[in-house]
Amino acid sequence: MAVYTDISDEELDALLADYDVGEALAFKGIAEGVENSNFLLETTKGRFILTLYERRVKADELPYFLNLMTWLADRGFPSARPVADREGRVLKTVREKPAAMVEFLTGLSVRRPTVAHCREAGGGLARFHLAGDGYPGRRANDLGQPSWAPMFDRLGAAAEDLKPGLAATIAGDLAMLAKAWPGGLPSGTIHADLFPDNVFFREGRFAAAIDFYFACDDAYAYDLAVMLNAWCFEADGSFNLTAARALLAGYQEHRPLSAAEREALPVLAHGAAMRFFLTRLNDWFSTPTGALVRPKDPLEYERKLAVHRAGLDLLADA
């Protein structure tokens, strides 16, 4: 949540000269996303978000993400549509950084989703999966199950530092996940990061999904598992089964789950918690003190792992 790069009026003018979007009326750095610099641009022809990609997002992967946003918008899914310049390019360079302009979407994210929000967001994910069907872009999930054990090889000491004894527990989880990880589930393009801050609502209805920079190919049900962790835990760490059932019901209104997918949900949710635990653990110990962006607490996901370890078998009935 920070503007890293400042853009001068001359740089903005030079950029806008490439587009057919009218004259600038307002331009403000906005606090959206944690990895990139985002600016709200209002012109005589509309409103746009200009993003400068600062890090983590690899420049050669940007066409995959931007083309996906266009693909989804073309199919009626509410994702921000990238704007092409006069030569048809959506990927530009500003201050020697990759940059793209997308249409502005209205809507507000919620910090503490209600059961009704969970139902709506579940429906939004299913619509994402259905609209993404046939998207020709391919991107392997580089934070998927096969990556976790190698990632943890470097993080054992960090886990012990966080909580004595944790390294062995995580190693046990990883062995179980490697063994129990389901194959052959229906797969396609997933969002892989549909946390509450990446979903906009309007009047209580799902209005848009944003921040596609973890999208990749994986099992659809794994995307749901990411959401079960991100949307259905209370602040005190308890799992809200009512919210989870609402999320799944909302999803299944658009795309019913197979028996194999429903059965796989507890282990997928355990694995999804592992993925966020590991990346947060890594960020926690690699972010310099005093950095602009405060890393997220890995203990939140350590607690979720403990819940999954105890079993969420009730989910299979949802």
Next chain:
Amino acid sequence: MAVYTDISDEELDALLADYDVGEALAFKGIAEGVENSNFLLETTKGRFILTLYERRVKADELPYFLNLMTWLADRGFPSARPVADREGRVLKTVREKPAAMVEFLTGLSVRRPTVAHCREAGGGLARFHLAGDGYPGRRANDLGQPSWAPMFDRLGAAAEDLKPGLAATIAGDLAMLAKAWPGGLPSGTIHADLFPDNVFFREGRFAAAIDFYFACDDAYAYDLAVMLNAWCFEADGSFNLTAARALLAGYQEHRPLSAAEREALPVLAHGAAMRFFLTRLNDWFSTPTGALVRPKDPLEYERKLAVHRAGLDLLADA
């Protein structure tokens, strides 16, 4: 340029319930101003900026600033109009901080003003002075000439640290300014901080002034002197007399200066440079390393002081 305080959807809903501004459609933290948290709010009825006052601005002075904005807007000056809640209050509390909502203004600030921008901005300042005439609010300029010597009493070592020998030079400036400071010039409500980032342009024309939190009672010509320093120096530290003449000409299209005002401009500009040098020097040495906001370099104003020391008598002809 930072969002200090985050506002949750629940807090926003609670705040909006007090107003008759419709339902929220979008809400984003924006990077505007360095002292406060600012949010762009779009509702079904319009667009607004919500400001949470974080520091420096004293809560008991906020009615002076907000009433001034209303006063100016009522008189056709393009300042953001504060929005009153259903009970007529413009000053609210959010997260135990003073807060206010104002109407959104379009326009873009320029980083490197051209001569044409200087003329427009000068005209904008004169319009501010004319529209502010009769404003009943009173606020002494607590960063005016009488404050400089006491402020410097604490900063002598900092000045030496910045540049050996500087403390004696500044002490000499302060003695000269105390002696030569003009009294009896036409006075009223001044902006006192009309830097390029506080002025919006649309299609090259002055479109709005923002950030009124240094406004106070002082000589109108002192406000022009602040702008001469802020708008008419090149990046290499040289003074652009053409830009300065354009600024003064733009001003005088609306409010001609008296002979006494014109004559006083060089010493007023020297003093205005002193005011920003001293506060930047203070901030430079009192801001903790790693703070979110990087203090502005006091050396920029030390160089401007040197230019004024050598004399800007040509200004009196403008």
